[in-house]
Amino acid sequence: MDGANTAWILTSTALVLFMTLPGLALFYGGLVRSSNVLSVLMHCFAIACLASIVWLAVGYSLAFTEGNSWVGGLQKVFFAGVGKEALSGDIPESVFFMFQMTFAIITPALIVGAYPERIKFGAVLLFSALWLIVVYAPVTHWIWGGGWLGDMGVLDFAGGLVVHLTAGVSALVIVKMLGTRRGFPSELRPPHNPGMTMMGACMLWVGWFGFNAGSALAANGDAGMAMAVTHISAATASLVWLTIEWLKFGKPSLVGIVTGMVAGLATITPASGFVGPTGALIIGLAGGIVCYYAVSIVKHALKIDDSLDVFAVHGVGGALGILLVAVLVDTSFGGAGLAEGMSIGSQFGVQVIGLLAVLVWSAIASVIICIIVKSAVGLRVSDDEEVEGLDITSHGETGYNL
Numbered sequence: 001m002d003g004a005n006t007a008w009i010l011t012s013t014a015l016v017l018f019m020t021l022p023g024l025a026l027f028y029g030g031l032v033r034s035s036n037v038l039s040v041l042m043h044c045f046a047i048a049c050l051a052s053i054v055w056l057a058v059g060y061s062l063a064f065t066e067g068n069s070w071v072g073g074l075q076k077v078f079f080a081g082v083g084k085e086a087l088s089g090d091i092p093e094s095v096f097f098m099f100q101m102t103f104a105i106i107t108p109a110l111i112v113g114a115y116p117e118r119i120k121f122g123a124v125l126l127f128s129a130l131w132l133i134v135v136y137a138p139v140t141h142w143i144w145g146g147g148w149l150g151d152m153g154v155l156d157f158a159g160g161l162v163v164h165l166t167a168g169v170s171a172l173v174i175v176k177m178l179g180t181r182r183g184f185p186s187e188l189r190p191p192h193n194p195g196m197t198m199m200g201a202c203m204l205w206v207g208w209f210g211f212n213a214g215s216a217l218a219a220n221g222d223a224g225m226a227m228a229v230t231h232i233s234a235a236t237a238s239l240v241w242l243t244i245e246w247l248k249f250g251k252p253s254l255v256g257i258v259t260g261m262v263a264g265l266a267t268i269t270p271a272s273g274f275v276g277p278t279g280a281l282i283i284g285l286a287g288g289i290v291c292y293y294a295v296s297i298v299k300h301a302l303k304i305d306d307s308l309d310v311f312a313v314h315g316v317g318g319a320l321g322i323l324l325v326a327v328l329v330d331t332s333f334g335g336a337g338l339a340e341g342m343s344i345g346s347q348f349g350v351q352v353i354g355l356l357a358v359l360v361w362s363a364i365a366s367v368i369i370c371i372i373v374k375s376a377v378g379l380r381v382s383d384d385e386e387v388e389g390l391d392i393t394s395h396g397e398t399g400y401n402l
Contacts, residue, residue: 015210026200035389160270168315236284237264276334
């Protein structure tokens with residue numbers, strides 16, 4: 001066992017959990033109406049609890065044990081047979097289990113941003129549990145657990161496919177099946193508390209160092225460079241988003257600059273262990289521009305009520321990063337270099353295959369899960385409940401007593 005590596009992954013685990021609790025919860029909470037803020041916080045907190053138990057029960061085993069090319073086995077359900085001396089590489093397997101659990105927590109929590117203000121709480125729980133088992137665990141196995149995409153040589157350092165594309169595509173599916181909020185798109189209210197959103201965004205930025213640099217699974221130069229490029233991409237994309245808004249509307253917004261930050265972080269995630277600072281600047285620039293216009297296309301051109309832009313920021317950003325890493329990994333851009341026998345063209349082809357496979361599986365499985373959830377508990381609250389707000393109607397509480 002390596003003590004330094006273990007200490008860093010323990011720290012990274014805490015950082016990644018901090019991304020969801022309270023980072024993502026506050027980020028999303030500030031963006032909704034004041035009558036729905038507690039429901040969003042509740043969704044994120046409850047998913048964190050539920051995902052932890054699902055990961056213990058079956059998720060970890062399906063993702064990271066030997067099975068076949070498509071899914072792991074059941075050897076480690078409820079962490080069976082794993083004692084405190086067991087190792088994963090040169091760190092305790094319990095630490096690796098916990099680190100990966102925090103990824104399994106934040107991924108379904110990202111989807112919360114697609115469906116606020118109109119979904120049943122029971123639907124959130126049932127969808128998230130089934131989704132972790134049917135979508136997240138198998139895709140994790142494909143890429144990180146010894147599955148077929150990993151064998152092909154797909155580059156996804158920290159979750160462009162595993163986290164961001166799965167969440168983004170599934171968010172789009174559930175939004176289409178759930179329907180739009182009342183008044184969309186003409187009568188929607190602005191975010192009720194941009195300050196809360198900014199505080200959550202800051203926590204996400206700090207936590208993302210554990211997400212990306214922790215994925216090196218070692219306290220070494222790979223982790224250091226992953227942290228550096230993560231920061232550079234986030235800063236670049238933030239400034240890009242700010243600039244576009246400033247030129248377009250005459251005033252840069254706080255919500256805009258922090259959304260740009262998330263776009264830069266999502267886009268660098270799959271590339272963070274493979275590119276250098278030059279690549280990070282390019283990824284941040286591309287992520288800021290592409291995700292900004294993706295938000296506009298989804299909401300205004302396609303009239304899809306992906307309420308807090310999960311697909312446009314995470315799905316599009318993750319996909320963009322997956323494609324760009326095939327080029328920017330090359331040493332001519334300061335990257336780590338292509339695998340032996342790989343060219344930029346062949347690596348790009350592998351990345352496309354991975355992207356399409358994850359996209360199709362996430363979409364098909366999410367449709368089936370939504371059908372099951374709708375028949376079991378229903379998806380959407382009543383019109384009266386939506387008007388009054390889910391804080392009172394679903395949870396019997398209010399966020400503000402003024």
